[in-house]
Amino acid sequence: MKILVDGKEISLPEGIGTINDLLRHVGKNREELVVVVNGEITIEENPLHEGDSLKLIRAVSGG
Amino acid sequence: VKNLFCGCGEKAIYRRRYSGQVFCRNCFNQYFERRVLETIRKYRMTERGERIGVGISGGKDSTTLLHVLNKLKNRLGVSLHPILIDEGIQGYRKSGIEAAEESCRSLGLELTTASFNQETSHTLDELQRTGDQKPCTYCGVLRRKLLNQTAIESGMDKLATGHNLDDEAQAIMMNYLSGDIERLHRLNGNTTNPNMLKRMKPLSLIPEKEVMIYALNNKLTISADECPYAKHNHRTKVREFLNALEADQPGVKFSIISGREKLINSTAPRGTNIQTCQVCMAPTARNICRACELTEEIKIKMSAANIGTAD
Numbered sequence: 371m372k373i374l375v376d377g378k379e380i381s382l383p384e385g386i387g388t389i390n391d392l393l394r395h396v397g398k399n400r401e402e403l404v405v406v407v408n409g410e411i412t413i414e415e416n417p418l419h420e421g422d423s424l425k426l427i428r429a430v431s432g433g
Numbered sequence: 434v435k436n437l438f439c440g441c442g443e444k445a446i447y448r449r450r451y452s453g454q455v456f457c458r459n460c461f462n463q464y465f466e467r468r469v470l471e472t473i474r475k476y477r478m479t480e481r482g483e484r485i486g487v488g489i490s491g492g493k494d495s496t497t498l499l500h501v502l503n504k505l506k507n508r509l510g511v512s513l514h515p516i517l518i519d520e521g522i523q524g525y526r527k528s529g530i531e532a533a534e535e536s537c538r539s540l541g542l543e544l545t546t547a548s549f550n551q552e553t554s555h556t557l558d559e560l561q562r563t564g565d566q567k568p569c570t571y572c573g574v575l576r577r578k579l580l581n582q583t584a585i586e587s588g589m590d591k592l593a594t595g596h597n598l599d600d601e602a603q604a605i606m607m608n609y610l611s612g613d614i615e616r617l618h619r620l621n622g623n624t625t626n627p628n629m630l631k632r633m634k635p636l637s638l639i640p641e642k643e644v645m646i647y648a649l650n651n652k653l654t655i656s657a658d659e660c661p662y663a664k665h666n667h668r669t670k671v672r673e674f675l676n677a678l679e680a681d682q683p684g685v686k687f688s689i690i691s692g693r694e695k696l697i698n699s700t701a702p703r704g705t706n707i708q709t710c711q712v713c714m715a716p717t718a719r720n721i722c723r724a725c726e727l728t729e730e731i732k733i734k735m736s737a738a739n740i741g742t743a744d
Binding site: 399400401402403404406410411412413414415416417427428429430431 | 435436437444445446447448455458492493494599641642644645646649650657659660663672673676677679680
């Protein structure tokens with residue numbers, strides 16, 4: 371399955387079915403991100419589909 | 434695997450892992466605004482007729498705070514007066530100022546601004562280039578002082594800031610790490626000294642991620658720029674540590690907050706002698722407060738480095 375993450379196309383290996391799986395795969399902490407899929411804020415437990423476009427928005431700020 | 438839905442039947446946008454609740458866009462907004470109102474009431478943060486200064490930076494926390502307080506102001510019987518501090522950070526602060534101005538315009542609120550440059554004759558960029566302290570030390574101490582001073586001069590009764598649950602849990606953990614139990618007692622910082630305005634933190638029981646979801650869900654104009662000095666910050670390491678813990682054990686940040694409340698209720702502060710600063714009259718544990726000490730240090734340092742001042 372191919373999806374877009376922050377504008378970059380990536381091919382997902384077998385076994386990655388949800389957004390949460392993807393975040394673990396790319397080493398991101400779900401506590402520090404809000405995930406937007408095809409323009410909508412989405413729960414990390416939701417499944418990914420071919421051609422989905424994801425934005426990973428940093429929820430934490432420094433300073 | 435199927436999509437999750439809110440109890441009302443709409444597609445869910447958020448799942449609170451520490452409680453298992455699932456929310457759609459509308460139910461999330463209702464939950465969030467109710468949570469802020471409950472926090473204000475729980476800690477008796479406001480009284481009817483009060484003028485509330487709201488510290489605003491244009492970031493997600495303070496912008497969300499201003500918009501939610503604006504929805505609640507009639508119920509609470511208070512008026513809102515946003516205050517912005519321009520630290521003088523090139524390439525960072527400008528987008529925050531523009532976002533804050535846009536929020537104030539859209540809500541019909543008048544924005545009061547003050548700056549490090551007016552107060553010390555130097556921007557934070559200049560201070561960090563020449564001074565001995567880390568930029569976050571100058572920024573934290575001087576911004577707090579300037580917010581307080583501007584709010585008092587503007588006739589405010591209270592000062593509201595956008596600190597969220599994560600900020601509070603980080604502050605508590607940093608005090609534990611430095612063994613500073615006295616500071617744990619002083620964390621809410623409310624004194625009866627007329628030179629220190631009572632502070633309120635209506636987002637202090639809401640996780641940072643939920644604040645960002647509210648800002649995005651309501652399409653608020655926010656600055657997403659990261660402060661260039663944040664990487665120098667000890668807090669950043671504590672934040673990453675706590676978020677790693679929270680990912681494994683949802684609710685750990687709430688436990689830190691409730692643990693601190695139990696601790697301060699069961700231990701008396703060791704009687705730190707709170708005095709009045711000999712320069713600015715603000716409450717302090719020493720003869721001269723940290724802000725005045727830093728301001729004096731800046732004058733000496735800048736003078737030695739031959740960097741001109743406005744006066």
